[in-house]
Amino acid sequence: MRITRSDASLPQVERGTPITVSIDGQSVVAYAGETVAAVLLAQGRRTFRQTARTGAGRGLFCGIGICYDCLVTVDGMPNVRACLTPVAAGAVIETGTKVGHE
């Protein structure tokens, strides 16, 4: 879910140009300037990957590129940090990959 209206005392929410991306084969609308993580969260996704050893879910944690919990595959490139990667029109995003330790 995205914020659609802000309080009158706050600046208006300004979105980038609408673009279309694919998340696990589903076509969704994103906005230029958003990160892959923002698009996933807006779609209600909380689990972006699974740990290799136990299969535990991982998603947005630090949000600043430190923890590597948000790894996804973008346009066939594995282990992309969703929190740092801006979406591009036509991007193919895949979640649920088993990555890392634990």
Ligand code: FES
């Ligand atoms: S959420 Fe920590 S690296 Fe992306």
